Amino acid sequence: MLQYLFDDTPGHGTTREIVPGVRWLQMPLPMSLDHINLYLLEDEEGWWIIDTGIAIDPTQPLWEEIFEQELGGKPVIAVLCTHLHPDHIGMAGWLCERWRVPLYMSRAEYFGGLSFSRMEKHHYSWTSEQHYCRAGFSPDDIEKVKKNYGGFSSVVTPMPTAYNRLRDGNSLHINGNKWRVVVGSGHSPEHVCLYCESLNILISGDQVIPRITSNVSVMASEPEANPLKDWFVSHERFLDILPSDALVLPAHNTPFYGLHKRLRFLIEHHEEHLLALEEACNDTPSTAVELLPILFKRKLDGDQMGLAVGECVAHLNYLHQRGMLDRNIDSDGHYRYTSIDETLALRLRREKHDATADAPIQV
Numbered sequence: 554m555l556q557y558l559f560d561d562t563p564g565h566g567t568t569r570e571i572v573p574g575v576r577w578l579q580m581p582l583p584m585s586l587d588h589i590n591l592y593l594l595e596d597e598e599g600w601w602i603i604d605t606g607i608a609i610d611p612t613q614p615l616w617e618e619i620f621e622q623e624l625g626g627k628p629v630i631a632v633l634c635t636h637l638h639p640d641h642i643g644m645a646g647w648l649c650e651r652w653r654v655p656l657y658m659s660r661a662e663y664f665g666g667l668s669f670s671r672m673e674k675h676h677y678s679w680t681s682e683q684h685y686c687r688a689g690f691s692p693d694d695i696e697k698v699k700k701n702y703g704g705f706s707s708v709v710t711p712m713p714t715a716y717n718r719l720r721d722g723n724s725l726h727i728n729g730n731k732w733r734v735v736v737g738s739g740h741s742p743e744h745v746c747l748y749c750e751s752l753n754i755l756i757s758g759d760q761v762i763p764r765i766t767s768n769v770s771v772m773a774s775e776p777e778a779n780p781l782k783d784w785f786v787s788h789e790r791f792l793d794i795l796p797s798d799a800l801v802l803p804a805h806n807t808p809f810y811g812l813h814k815r816l817r818f819l820i821e822h823h824e825e826h827l828l829a830l831e832e833a834c835n836d837t838p839s840t841a842v843e844l845l846p847i848l849f850k851r852k853l854d855g856d857q858m859g860l861a862v863g864e865c866v867a868h869l870n871y872l873h874q875r876g877m878l879d880r881n882i883d884s885d886g887h888y889r890y891t892s893i894d895e896t897l898a899l900r901l902r903r904e905k906h907d908a909t910a911d912a913p914i915q916v
């Protein structure tokens with residue numbers, strides 16, 4: 554069981570102290586996941602903002618309320634985004650302009666964010682169409698994707714045109730505390746987490762979240778990516794280098810204890826999905842779209858469908874690149890996956906069965 558620090562959340566426009574100099578606030582999101590957690594770190598001259606919220610109507614006035622009532626008269630001196638997704642970078646441009654302060658990000662996240670936030674409808678090309686077709690979309694569904702295609706400029710204020718690069722192992726000295734940059738990958742390419750040993754606090758962004766599982770997706774821009782491999786590698790590394798009793802400040806849900814438990818759960822969760830997919834492909838050569846019910850039991854709405862297919866392809870790419878699934882194109886242009894050999898799941902089951910059969914009779 555994970556342990557949560559609070560039973561409730563700070564109201565919009567307010568902050569809550571986690572420890573002196575570290576404050577938590579929430580901003581609204583216009584989807585079923587209805588909030589993001591942002592954090593403030595107090596330095597001598599002012600405040601660091603960690604992640605920024607999405608650029609929708611209420612976010613800017615809520616920030617102004619925070620500035621007026623929650624910062625003790627100090628200015629904002631820096632903005633740091635853990636990764637490129639719009640709920641994290643959405644207000645970075647506005648905040649950096651508002652305070653004329655630098656943006657801190659890792660290089661892959663900054664340039665990825667810049668690129669996605671400037672993408673427009675006409676960037677939809679044959680490569681995007683091919684990606685969705687190969688995943689198993691029908692011509693009608695591909696048309697729908699095309700209609701809704703676009704970057705996330707509508708929910709991101711224009712990003713700052715310069716940034717300060719963060720790399721794994723860098724340290725930020727804030728109010729006498731050393732915050733070490735720990736980079737994870739899989740949910741996004743070079744996701745920054747911050748760990749402070751003296752406070753034993755990890756600001757984990759979307760790399761580790763307690764109740765929901767972060768999306769690990771292959772997108773049309775890099776169809777042969779293997780983000781699930783990066784995800785496993787990152788989680789194993791976090792288990793090695795971060796203490797189990799750290800207080801984790803995630804970007805969604807609420808602050809919690811139980812870092813190692815959560816990391817192990819997430820590794821097992823994806824391993825089970827891999828086994829289930831391998832087993833399903835043992836029976837019938839299947840497409841990613843056909844395999845969705847193996848990973849997602851709930852009904853998926855339009856928004857979730859793209860992420861779900863991306864996540865399914867991430868698992869299939871992982872298995873295919875490890876030589877566990879064969880991949881062929883059918884006459885409709887869909888990739889169909891087949892288990893190459895007896896799957897691990899089936900092998901384990903058979904071995905268990907054999908062991909039972911061979912067991913000496915107990916008298």
Ligand SMILES: [Zn+2]
Pocket residue numbers: 636638740741759
């Ligand atoms: Zn994210």
